[in-house]
Amino acid sequence: MNKTLLSAGLALVVGLGYSLSAFAQAKPEVLVKQRQAAMTLVGKYWGPVNRMRQGKAPFNADVAARNAGYLAALSKMPWDGFVASTKDTTAKTRALPEIWENPDKFKQAADNFQSAAAKLAAVSKGDEDGFKAAAGALGKTCGGCHNDFRQK
Amino acid sequence: MNKTLLSAGLALVVGLGYSLSAFAQAKPEVLVKQRQAAMTLVGKYWGPVNRMRQGKAPFNADVAARNAGYLAALSKMPWDGFVASTKDTTAKTRALPEIWENPDKFKQAADNFQSAAAKLAAVSKGDEDGFKAAAGALGKTCGGCHNDFRQK
Numbered sequence: 209m210n211k212t213l214l215s216a217g218l219a220l221v222v223g224l225g226y227s228l229s230a231f232a233q234a235k236p237e238v239l240v241k242q243r244q245a246a247m248t249l250v251g252k253y254w255g256p257v258n259r260m261r262q263g264k265a266p267f268n269a270d271v272a273a274r275n276a277g278y279l280a281a282l283s284k285m286p287w288d289g290f291v292a293s294t295k296d297t298t299a300k301t302r303a304l305p306e307i308w309e310n311p312d313k314f315k316q317a318a319d320n321f322q323s324a325a326a327k328l329a330a331v332s333k334g335d336e337d338g339f340k341a342a343a344g345a346l347g348k349t350c351g352g353c354h355n356d357f358r359q360k
Numbered sequence: 361m362n363k364t365l366l367s368a369g370l371a372l373v374v375g376l377g378y379s380l381s382a383f384a385q386a387k388p389e390v391l392v393k394q395r396q397a398a399m400t401l402v403g404k405y406w407g408p409v410n411r412m413r414q415g416k417a418p419f420n421a422d423v424a425a426r427n428a429g430y431l432a433a434l435s436k437m438p439w440d441g442f443v444a445s446t447k448d449t450t451a452k453t454r455a456l457p458e459i460w461e462n463p464d465k466f467k468q469a470a471d472n473f474q475s476a477a478a479k480l481a482a483v484s485k486g487d488e489d490g491f492k493a494a495a496g497a498l499g500k501t502c503g504g505c506h507n508d509f510r511q512k
Contacts, residue, residue, distance in 0.1 A: 242404045245397035249437060252394045281433040285401060 236297035243289030244301070246282055253278045254347075257328075261343040269334040276329040276339070279346070283325035287318050302359035310356075317352030324349045388449035395441030396453070398434055405430045406499075409480075413495040421486040428481040428491070431498070435477035439470050454511035462508075469504030476501045 234242075253275040259265035260272060292308055294301070307314045324346040331338045386394075405427040411417035412424060444460055446453070459466045476498040483490040 242400055245400035245404075248394055248397035249401070252397075252437075278433060278437065281430060285404075285430065 236294040237299040239289040239291060239294050240297055240299040240301050243286040246285035250282050257343050258347060261340045267336045272339050273333045280325045280329035283322045304357050304359055307357045314357055320352050321349040388446040389451040391441040391443060391446050392449055392451040392453050395438040398437035402434050409495050410499060413492045419488045424491050425485045432477045432481035435474045456509050456511055459509050466509055472504050473501040
């Protein structure tokens with residue numbers, strides 16, 4: 209194992225840490241289902257945020273704050289489901305092998321998403337401009353994984 | 361519409377409030393998928409909590425606090441997916457018609473679950489006994505819906 213791979217492996221282990229130890233028993237199909245569930249809910253709560261950001265729905269400070277809080281929590285949930293055992297699962301998934309071939313880049317993209325979601329949740333309630341700017345920044349991070357690590 | 365039904369309807373509208381207004385466009389199949397996704401993740405984070413509670417896994421304060429926080433958020437997510445339009449969906453669901461026939465009881469069961477999850481999240485980090493007691497109380501609320509409102 210070369211040094212880069214080793215450090216990538218270590219970063220993953222450190223990053224996922226206790227999650228892996230708690231879920232080591234889960235079957236690949238279960239892990240796939242769980243990570244997809246997190247993405248389904250990200251979609252549920254991102255939709256109204258994005259419509260407000262685009263001006264397609266009126267800004268609602270309560271919905272904005274609630275959804276941002278949910279997104280911050282949900283943004284942390286998919287990643288421990290991307291363990292190597294899921295690479296060859298027969299479960300229906302659009303995850304590409306690049307995830308495990310380029311773990312540093314994947315982890316960076318996942319980190320960017322989580323960090324942008326945390327920033328959206330940190331916007332003061334009622335700050336419409338700040339919310340829309342942070343929502344735009346969050347939206348840009350989706351492509352980090354969806355462009356390079358997910359089947360079209 | 362009699363008075364009981366009216367008040368039940370109002371309670372539902374007030375309780376779900378802006379959620380309904382934000383998701384009114386979602387198709388029944390999407391709503392079913394989203395509420396099931398929330399339950400899938402409740403299962404993901406409840407599993408380790410329950411194993412710690414039962415002494416089948418060693419108590420880990422970090423996992424306990426993290427999962428409790430996630431469960432508190434997730435406990436709020438399924439309910440706006442139980443709108444009447446999903447009653448006759450062709451999507452695979454074990455939701456029983458009793459949900460819409462007895463909305464007060466269903467809402468109470470959902471509220472009990474959310475309240476018990478919030479209490480678990482409020483336990484001080486590292487308080488193993490408090491955590492296990494609150495986890496036991498949370499576990500007891502699952503049956504509130506699963507016994508009466510879900511197909512066996």
